[in-house]
Amino acid sequence: MTLKKDTILVIGACGQLGSELTMELRAMYGAANVVAADIQFPKQAELRESGPFEVIDVLAPQHLADLAKKYQFTQIYHLAAILSATGEKNPKFAWHLNMDGLFNVLDFALEQKVQKVYWPSSIAVFGPNTPRLHTPQHTIMDPNTVYGISKLAGEGWCNYYFEKYGLDVRSLRYPGLIGYKALPGGGTTDYAVDIYHQALAKGTYKCFLTADTRLPMMYMPDALKATLDLMHAPAEQVKIRSSYNLAAMSFTPQEITASIQRHFPTFTITYEPDGRQQIADSWPQTIDDQVARQDWGWNPSYTLDSMTDDMLLNLKRTHN
Ligand code: NAD
Secondary structure, three states: OHHHHOOEEEEOOOOHHHHHHHHHHHHHHOHHHEEEEEOOOOOOHHHHHHOOEEEOOOOOHHHHHHHHHHOOOOEEEEOOOOOHHHHOOOHHHHHHHHHHHHHHHHHHHHHOOOOEEEOOEEHHHOOOOOOOOOEOOOOOOOOOOHHHHHHHHHHHHHHHHHHHHOOOEEOEEEOEEEOOOOOOOOOOOOHHHHHHHHHHHOOEEEEOOOOOOOEEEEEHHHHHHHHHHHHHOOHHHOOOOOOEEOOOEEEOHHHHHHHHHOOOOOOEEEEOOOOHHHHHHOOOOOEOOHHHHHHHOOOOOOOHHHHHHHHHHHHHHHHO
């Protein structure tokens, strides 16, 4: 397979997305060709043991330059970021990491003649004046979290590096990501992972959002598929160089509870909204991802119930 000619760097490889994406890329490109990098050493044995790992701080350009002495990268996936809820606790540091980290990667990619860069954006780029239903690709974008502001600025810079310097940067606006392999890293949609763990551990869950807070979400296998489909699409099909809207499902805490109760009829939920409610209330409820479907054939596989079935099946093994 020609795929093995690539050498790939994943920055932020120990995170919720990175730990799964790295393993997927290693299966596809050969483990030795996918270098996992993070500021922390991986806790997950499979990540540590399956291929090369480098401790780097993406805020230190010298760390990237040192990597270039060992490897000649053809692709970079830059995932390191501070997420929405954590970002509000230290806004200036979130801006610093999310923006300067991105600049370091974009400049490194240009210097090293890296062929393709992937950088994820988020539904957090939308804000209180954005239409909340079927939010279109092009619309009002007035984010009011530092995370959303940094992602919107990052989208602009990705587009700029593509237009001005010809760098092949690709991006998706992920909804809340849900997976069983790693815990989430401080976002507003984290409840939708935690609820499954608590359903198994305690049979009850205290939710930090109200019962009817509807948010766009996606199961991790769909997020991995979307990411790799976009990265493998011919360049001319990737017409949006800021970031693509991406959707799979939207649900409320009440609806995910009902989905879990199909397996555990006695499972209960209580609601105690905190500061994350305000963030959730400024985000879309449903996303229109027609452009991604048209340009490179995006099509999700999982619904709320099929995700619940798979999450519980897999988590039961770990909880046992
Ligand atoms: P995460 O917080 O789980 O992981 C981020 C990783 O980056 C961590 O392993 C962390 O150690 C690493 N990191 C932090 N600072 C670093 C630094 N200075 N140098 C190197 N590594 C550093 O985040 P995630 O959920 O995996 O998200 C990955 C990307 O996807 C982010 O850009 C995020 O904004 C985006 N995204 C995620 C979601 C979601 O629901 N998880 C939704 C939308 C967008």
